Amino acid sequence: MKTIMVFCCIGLMALSSHVSALTLVSEDKEISLTTAQLVEQANYTHEMYGPFRRQTTLFEGFILTDFLKQQLGVNATSVRFIAFDGYDLTLNNVDQRKLMLVVKENGEVLTVRNHGPLRLIETDLGGHDPKNISLFDDWVWMIKRIEVVDE
Amino acid sequence: MNRPSRTLSYIGLLLLSIVVVFTLVLLNTVRFDDSLRAIFNRDHGLYDQAFSERSQSYLINALPLLKEMEARPSDMEALREETLTQLDLAYAYLNIGRYIERYECVPVSLDSILSIRNHIEQGHIQPFMYDAWAGILECYSLVNRNQNELKANLIERALVASSNNQYWMNIGVVAVYGLGIMLWLLLERQHRRGHKSEEEKLAWQNRAMTDHLTATYSRMALHESLENLIKDWPHHHNDSIGLVFYDLDHFKQFNDSFGHVAGDKALRDVTAAINELLPSCAEHFRFGGEEFFIIHRGQSHAQVVELADRMLQAVRDLNIRHPKSSAGILTTSVGVYMLEQREYSVDELIKKVDELLYVAKKHGRNRVVDEFAGEEDA
Numbered sequence: 001m002k003t004i005m006v007f008c009c010i011g012l013m014a015l016s017s018h019v020s021a022l023t024l025v026s027e028d029k030e031i032s033l034t035t036a037q038l039v040e041q042a043n044y045t046h047e048m049y050g051p052f053r054r055q056t057t058l059f060e061g062f063i064l065t066d067f068l069k070q071q072l073g074v075n076a077t078s079v080r081f082i083a084f085d086g087y088d089l090t091l092n093n094v095d096q097r098k099l100m101l102v103v104k105e106n107g108e109v110l111t112v113r114n115h116g117p118l119r120l121i122e123t124d125l126g127g128h129d130p131k132n133i134s135l136f137d138d139w140v141w142m143i144k145r146i147e148v149v150d151e
Numbered sequence: 152m153n154r155p156s157r158t159l160s161y162i163g164l165l166l167l168s169i170v171v172v173f174t175l176v177l178l179n180t181v182r183f184d185d186s187l188r189a190i191f192n193r194d195h196g197l198y199d200q201a202f203s204e205r206s207q208s209y210l211i212n213a214l215p216l217l218k219e220m221e222a223r224p225s226d227m228e229a230l231r232e233e234t235l236t237q238l239d240l241a242y243a244y245l246n247i248g249r250y251i252e253r254y255e256c257v258p259v260s261l262d263s264i265l266s267i268r269n270h271i272e273q274g275h276i277q278p279f280m281y282d283a284w285a286g287i288l289e290c291y292s293l294v295n296r297n298q299n300e301l302k303a304n305l306i307e308r309a310l311v312a313s314s315n316n317q318y319w320m321n322i323g324v325v326a327v328y329g330l331g332i333m334l335w336l337l338l339e340r341q342h343r344r345g346h347k348s349e350e351e352k353l354a355w356q357n358r359a360m361t362d363h364l365t366a367t368y369s370r371m372a373l374h375e376s377l378e379n380l381i382k383d384w385p386h387h388h389n390d391s392i393g394l395v396f397y398d399l400d401h402f403k404q405f406n407d408s409f410g411h412v413a414g415d416k417a418l419r420d421v422t423a424a425i426n427e428l429l430p431s432c433a434e435h436f437r438f439g440g441e442e443f444f445i446i447h448r449g450q451s452h453a454q455v456v457e458l459a460d461r462m463l464q465a466v467r468d469l470n471i472r473h474p475k476s477s478a479g480i481l482t483t484s485v486g487v488y489m490l491e492q493r494e495y496s497v498d499e500l501i502k503k504v505d506e507l508l509y510v511a512k513k514h515g516r517n518r519v520v521d522e523f524a525g526e527e528d529a
Contacts, residue, residue, distance in 0.1 A: 054248030085240050112239040113265075114246060142243065 021117040026072040026148040033071075035117045038103045046100055046123045052115065053105070059121060060104035065095050068148060076148040081120060084112055084142040090149060098124040101143075115141035168330040175323035203294040206244035210264070210287060213237040217271070217279075231271060238268040254297070256290035263287050362437040364415055365422040373436035373444050377497045380446070385492045392490040393447035393455035396504040397462065400482045400516040402441035404475035417471050417481060424465045428458060444504075452489045452521070459485045459519040467517075482517035484508060489522065 021035040042060045050057035068076045080090040102119040103110055110116020120140040216234040220227055242264045250257040263283040270280065360372040380392065399405070399421060406414040418441065429435060429445065436444040447455050463483060471481035486507030511520040
């Protein structure tokens with residue numbers, strides 16, 4: 001019985017990696033990506049102090065604008081982020097900020113439990129104290145949907 | 152040893168007061184800013200409580216879902232998925248670096264949430280993990296209580312800092328007020344001294360410009376007036392200007408006969424009589440001794456000559472006895488010169504009108520000579 005349960009769990013985990021983790025939307029175009037696809041395509045790393053981890057952290061993922069250009073073929077300036085917990089934020093002038101989409105943290109694939117599967121961070125803190133978490137309001141955890149809302 | 156100049160003292164005082172004010176403002180701004188930061192800065196962890204409260208909410212959301220799973224086995228999968236989501240969110244909002252550093256119960260609670268999650272994911276509903284749930288809820292209670300205490304401590308510190316700020320601000324206000332009053336008093340004293348000095352200067356100037364015996368202007372004033380006159384002449388003003396030079400005939404003999412006191416009185420009487428004739432636009436100067444000079448502005452040649460004739464008559468009318476005079480009374484001789492449309496020097500002007508006075512003297516005195524009257528006419 002125990003063996004069957006373990007087998008089922010492994011099966012479910014394997015299946016979950018193919019469940020859509022992120023939906024990208026631009027005008028009439030909509031793309032779904034799994035966590036496995038996101039991890040596989042990650043092409044950018046950045047090391048900095050992680051204010052919510054209280055230690056220097058290696059982030060892996062994408063430059064936001066490059067990622068949207070690659071996936072949707074658009075040069076985005078205004079982008080809406082919707083998170084699993086219902087958080088909804090629209091950022092303007094994203095092309096003028098150093099924003100990164102993170103899929104791995106210190107080599108560990110992000111899940112909801114560690115603020116994934118996709119997290120938005122700002123790599124250029126503009127001289128602000130990274131220990132002051134009040135400066136990280138634009139960091140979005142647990143992103144499940146990204147919409148390009150350029151007019 | 153030289154005393155520092157007063158100006159330097161004022162500048163020093165002003166700079167000192169500026170430095171004091173600037174320092175106070177800076178000090179209070181920094182201290183007040185620190186007080187505010189203590190309350191509102193998230194780095195101190197005050198706002199972290201929001202994360203733990205959200206985590207607690209998600210965890211509690213899972214409880215009715217568990218009950219539903221028991222009541223509605225047909226919806227088991229959907230309910231399980233929703234329960235797992237709520238537990239994941241509860242985990243995420245408790246999985247904060249500062250909590251993990253500060254509260255020992257947090258890593259244990261995170262493990263407990265994960266354990267409950269795995270238990271449910273594997274299909275186990277019973278038995279309910281009372282110990283795990285109680286530990287997690289107790290941890291939330293501890294985190295929230297400590298965060299509240301932290302908040303209270305920070306607010307208390309801010310109040311103490313604010314009270315200190317207020318004390319030093321009051322001291323500063325009084326100090327700056329005192330400095331301001333001191334500065335004002337010093338400036339006021341300097342202003343009064345300056346004012347007094349200015350008045351004394353004007354009085355001295357007036358004395359230097361006035362002949363005290365005859366109440367006419369002095370020779371110094373004559374030179375100044377003539378210099379001002381020729382400075383703009385004839386380019387910037389072309390009013391008719393007439394110069395009159397007169398002296399009292401045989402005045403040395405008058406003084407020799409009657410003494411200088413009588414001579415001085417005669418001078419006063421003559422100048423007073425002539426002053427009464429002069430229009431307001433004329434200036435009357437004592438050139439020296441018994442010689443006087445008049446500058447007429449805006450009057451024609453005929454008017455100036457007529458006035459000179461009336462001056463002769465006015466002096467005669469004084470009827471001051473003078474045995475050495477051919478008329479038996481004190482008389483005067485007058486030279487009149489009208490400025491032409493060309494440039495002059497002061498000495499040249501005086502020389503021009505003096506020559507005419509000389510002609511009047513030469514031709515018997517007690518008469519007016521102007522530049523249009525030939526020697527024969529005189």
